[in-house]
Amino acid sequence: MTSDRSKELIARMLHREMRDAAPGAPLQPTIAPTSAYHLPGSTDAPHQYGRWSNPTWTTLEAAIGRLEEAEAVSFPSGMAAIAAVLFTQLRPGDHAVLPNDGYAATRALQEGHLAPYGVETTFVSTPAMDDMSFEGSRLIWLETPSNPTLDVCDIAKAATKAKAAGALLVVDNTTMTPLGQRPLDLGADIVVASDTKALSGHSDVLMGHVASRNDAIVNAVRNWRTTAGAIPGPFEAFLAHRGLETLELRLERMCETAMRLAPLLADHPAVAGVRYPGLATDPSHTVALRQMRGFGFLIGVDFGSAAAAERFIAAAAFLRAATSFGGVHSSAERRARWGDAVSDGFVRLSVGCEPTDVLVADIEAALQTVLER
Numbered sequence: 001m002t003s004d005r006s007k008e009l010i011a012r013m014l015h016r017e018m019r020d021a022a023p024g025a026p027l028q029p030t031i032a033p034t035s036a037y038h039l040p041g042s043t044d045a046p047h048q049y050g051r052w053s054n055p056t057w058t059t060l061e062a063a064i065g066r067l068e069e070a071e072a073v074s075f076p077s078g079m080a081a082i083a084a085v086l087f088t089q090l091r092p093g094d095h096a097v098l099p100n101d102g103y104a105a106t107r108a109l110q111e112g113h114l115a116p117y118g119v120e121t122t123f124v125s126t127p128a129m130d131d132m133s134f135e136g137s138r139l140i141w142l143e144t145p146s147n148p149t150l151d152v153c154d155i156a157k158a159a160t161k162a163k164a165a166g167a168l169l170v171v172d173n174t175t176m177t178p179l180g181q182r183p184l185d186l187g188a189d190i191v192v193a194s195d196t197k198a199l200s201g202h203s204d205v206l207m208g209h210v211a212s213r214n215d216a217i218v219n220a221v222r223n224w225r226t227t228a229g230a231i232p233g234p235f236e237a238f239l240a241h242r243g244l245e246t247l248e249l250r251l252e253r254m255c256e257t258a259m260r261l262a263p264l265l266a267d268h269p270a271v272a273g274v275r276y277p278g279l280a281t282d283p284s285h286t287v288a289l290r291q292m293r294g295f296g297f298l299i300g301v302d303f304g305s306a307a308a309a310e311r312f313i314a315a316a317a318f319l320r321a322a323t324s325f326g327g328v329h330s331s332a333e334r335r336a337r338w339g340d341a342v343s344d345g346f347v348r349l350s351v352g353c354e355p356t357d358v359l360v361a362d363i364e365a366a367l368q369t370v371l372e373r
């Protein structure tokens, strides 16, 4: 799943600049819980005030930046990262294109907070992005694969169209992480992600980041964080960094197990339909092959009814009933309970790090339970 180039980036991320560290320096990042820094006389110092910078974030940002091959700016949640991009890159009178099937809070931010400032938006389904003209728009937002339907659109094609229209292309890369998909390499201007999910991976912290290779964008986003004040806590940054160090290992297991489970689910009589970009029959497959590394750890499973879906979740010993995804523990939930535009029996299954054979056997047994009732 991982290219040689990515492997090199992962090794560099793990070792950071420790070769140049002073003897006796702590091997791992220190948690710096401080609002102020020692600042005698001149203000010329690497850190001055706690809302402006913190060495624990800087270490995390350098690590994420290595994987993105870009500048990364960390935020205390994915939504704080998303807000930073929308509020710095859009002005009254601008037009944006957003997915109508992506993360609901991104749409809510536009409708509830940007629209009143005079930013107009066209909402389009993820597959329809491929044929949509971006003329007249300032900003194009993609979420691919989209959460929760796992539809995919062509990032490189969108980048070409956005460039021709003079628009910025932003990709929410939460579902794939920088190891599973590299939107900046495909021509996107900005990546945003909820690092709450697979990047941190242990369901114990909220975090997010913005990454870009454009200095003006990075400066605007960092300035937004400093002035609006949506800053990560040092302990949270430490936890995210600690999780990031095992991202490759976790993703490998998660994607491998998902690839085992998807065909098994698709062929099972208890299941009405499956969405997984790794299935050759899935509408997302062709584009996914081109732009994703591995096919991710999320599977959409339609059980035909809410009751059957809930029976499945309750029957599995190794599925946590929870919202959110990307953790070491497999989890599942029926998305219609939040009002997502999916059928009542649609379950988003997030495949975790349990030993593959054990999880597969557990899920097979749970499927059997659904049939038996």
Ligand SMILES: *Cc1c(COP(=O)(O)O)cnc(C)c1O
Pocket (backbone or CB within 6 Å): 077, 078, 079, 080, 103, 143, 147, 172, 174, 175, 193, 194, 195, 196, 197, 206, 207, 208
């Ligand atoms: C969870 C999620 C977000 C929001 O992230 P938080 O860390 O919960 O603020 C944004 N986009 C996608 C695709 C997500 O799954």
